[in-house]
Amino acid sequence: MPIAEKDVKWVEPPKLGLFDYLYVPAVVTGLMTTARHMFQKPVTQQYPEQEPDLPPNYRGVHRLNRDEQGRVKCVACYMCATACPAHCIDIVAAPSPWPDREKYPETFVIDELRCIYCGMCEEACPVDAIELTSLYDLTGLSREEMIFDKEKLLSVYDQTKNSPKDPVRTSAGRLSVASEPPRETPKAS
Numbered sequence: 283m284p285i286a287e288k289d290v291k292w293v294e295p296p297k298l299g300l301f302d303y304l305y306v307p308a309v310v311t312g313l314m315t316t317a318r319h320m321f322q323k324p325v326t327q328q329y330p331e332q333e334p335d336l337p338p339n340y341r342g343v344h345r346l347n348r349d350e351q352g353r354v355k356c357v358a359c360y361m362c363a364t365a366c367p368a369h370c371i372d373i374v375a376a377p378s379p380w381p382d383r384e385k386y387p388e389t390f391v392i393d394e395l396r397c398i399y400c401g402m403c404e405e406a407c408p409v410d411a412i413e414l415t416s417l418y419d420l421t422g423l424s425r426e427e428m429i430f431d432k433e434k435l436l437s438v439y440d441q442t443k444n445s446p447k448d449p450v451r452t453s454a455g456r457l458s459v460a461s462e463p464p465r466e467t468p469k470a471s
């Protein structure tokens with residue numbers, strides 16, 4: 283329905299003086315802003331010339347952790363794949379060749395392009411087998427390169443395990459608390 287003529291309010295543009303026509307106030311305001319920023323600490327990080335200053339809880343490329351015997355820690359419980367909102371974890375479980383667990387991941391694949399780096403997989407894992415590292419410069423020339431298989435995820439662990447930025451968040455390389463036998467509770471005195 284068209285608006286009635288009486289309801290239309292015409293707004294007149296402000297009258298400009300000579301200064302305004304010469305853009306002098308706008309130019310001076312712009313120069314003042316530039317001068318102010320010249321004496322402030324820059325907030326732009328000069329990547330890639332300088333390494334970015336990442337927060338300690340930065341979530342980058344995944345890794346699959348190894349236990350103290352160098353075996354993949356994962357017990358193929360599918361908790362991470364179930365928790366993943368992007369459905370980018372694909373695991374094929376198989377009977378474990380080792381006596382301390384029932385299953386292990388025959389294949390373990392993460393589509394790093396589909397991942398939203400939310401960290402839910404790390405939160406869900408009962409044995410701290412999957413962790414997100416501080417590796418941020420993830421690049422590839424094809425989609426296939428960005429689909430990480432078990433070997434690649436284990437190689438990220440090998441690459442990052444000694445980095446002070448990516449400490450392994452489990453003790454002594456064991457399978458972690460959830461898979462260890464229950465400890466004796468101290469008797470009340």
Ligand code: SF4
Nearest residue numbers: 366397398400401403
């Ligand atoms: S970080 Fe989030 S989106 Fe990425 S694999 Fe883990 S759960 Fe899925």
Ligand code: SF4
Nearest residue numbers: 356357359360362407
């Ligand atoms: S939650 Fe942990 S143990 Fe379970 S399948 Fe995922 S990585 Fe493996």
